Amino acid sequence: MSRQESTTFKPLRSVLYMPSSNERALEKAKTLPADAIIFDLEDAVAPDAKVAARAAAAAAVQSGEYGSRHLIIRINGIGTEWHDDDIKAAAAAGPDVVLVPKVNSADEVRQLVDALAAAGAPEKTTLWAMVETPIGMLNALSIATASERLSGFVMGTNDLVKELYAEHVPGRGPVITGLGLALLAARAAGIVIIDGVYNDVKNIDGFLAECEQGRQMGFDGKTLIHPGQVEGANTAFAPSEQAVADARGLIQAWDDARKSSGAGVVTYNGKMVENLHVESAERTLAIHEAIQALAV
Numbered sequence: 001m002s003r004q005e006s007t008t009f010k011p012l013r014s015v016l017y018m019p020s021s022n023e024r025a026l027e028k029a030k031t032l033p034a035d036a037i038i039f040d041l042e043d044a045v046a047p048d049a050k051v052a053a054r055a056a057a058a059a060a061v062q063s064g065e066y067g068s069r070h071l072i073i074r075i076n077g078i079g080t081e082w083h084d085d086d087i088k089a090a091a092a093a094g095p096d097v098v099l100v101p102k103v104n105s106a107d108e109v110r111q112l113v114d115a116l117a118a119a120g121a122p123e124k125t126t127l128w129a130m131v132e133t134p135i136g137m138l139n140a141l142s143i144a145t146a147s148e149r150l151s152g153f154v155m156g157t158n159d160l161v162k163e164l165y166a167e168h169v170p171g172r173g174p175v176i177t178g179l180g181l182a183l184l185a186a187r188a189a190g191i192v193i194i195d196g197v198y199n200d201v202k203n204i205d206g207f208l209a210e211c212e213q214g215r216q217m218g219f220d221g222k223t224l225i226h227p228g229q230v231e232g233a234n235t236a237f238a239p240s241e242q243a244v245a246d247a248r249g250l251i252q253a254w255d256d257a258r259k260s261s262g263a264g265v266v267t268y269n270g271k272m273v274e275n276l277h278v279e280s281a282e283r284t285l286a287i288h289e290a291i292q293a294l295a296v
């Protein structure tokens with residue numbers, strides 16, 4: 001059983017970044033149906049606002065005002081002047097996750113895990129790594145398996161595009177190899193993996209197409225930068241009504257066939273069904289049920 005499956009399944013369809021220096025955004029996030037919130041201390045925060053943003057993120061996490069949303073603090077990267085104080089403040093605040101940008105190696109993961117422990121982070125606080133550099137992509141498997149405390153990857157497609165001298169284009173051809181490497185590593189390690197952001201906040205069609213692509217590739221959800229992207233991601237990364245009906249039908253057809261003939265392969269709606277398809281259908285239903293449980 002993977003690390004992801006061994007814990008209670010938690011929907012992470014919509015993972016909204018906000019600059020921790022932006023008071024209105026901090027307030028607004030309490031009202032948004034995002035599954036998770038990233039209180040950002042890195043790229044969205046200007047250097048002269050970093051210290052105040054750090055305190056605001058810690059206070060927000062400790063406020064208890066964000067309901068059941070998964071709370072994540074993105075600290076500044078290893079080697080920056082803010083990193084050490086960020087990790088201490090984040091550990092003391094005790095969010096669900098401390099997210100670290102530009103993680104490049106397994107050694108860095110171990111260094112981060114040691115720093116979290118030394119700073120007294122509660123056990124529930126896990127580490128997520130942003131994979132967003134060419135070397136990070138190439139080391140993705142060793143990063144993903146470096147520590148039990150590392151429980152997720154977040155794609156940084158802006159940094160990756162920059163590092164590759166590539167361009168943002170519909171379909172994301174230039175970064176597909178990187179996305180694929182990170183996905184393979186995350187699934188091999190049994191950790192969560194969240195897709196990168198879509199920058200053009202007014203282009204809803206482009207955003208929805210990228211959500212669809214991300215779900216088809218296997219991402220658990222998408223990182224977002226604007227409230228207007230939350231509902232689209234929630235819909236795109238939830239099983240559709242049709243998918244839920246198909247999953248139930250497939251499992252029923254399998255059970256019926258097993259009882260009547262003991263067959264190891266059947267058809268449902270004209271398509272071959274084996275045990276592995278039943279497992280996928282059960283996963284679909286587990287995701288659906290976890291999302292339904294959020295609504296009560």
Ligand SMILES: CC(C)(COP(=O)(O)OP(=O)(O)OC[C@H]1O[C@@H](n2cnc3c(N)ncnc32)[C@H](O)[C@@H]1OP(=O)(O)O)[C@@H](O)C(=O)NCCC(=O)NCCSC(=O)C[C@H](O)C(=O)O
Nearest residue numbers: 017018019024025028029043044156157158159225226227
């Ligand atoms: C992109 C924005 C700068 C746009 O801001 P703005 O023009 O102010 O948006 P609106 O006027 O449409 O906002 C409407 C209301 O919504 C609130 N708001 C806006 N954004 C957020 C947010 N992210 N979370 C919560 N609330 C938000 C506004 O305050 C307005 O509220 P109200 O007035 O009360 O109605 C802005 O959206 C923004 O700053 N987004 C986040 C940017 C960010 O965090 N960037 C860093 C992460 S992306 C990254 O680094 C990825 C990775 O590392 C990579 O390499 O790819």
Ligand SMILES: [Mg+2]
Nearest residue numbers: 132156158159
């Ligand atoms: Mg980045």
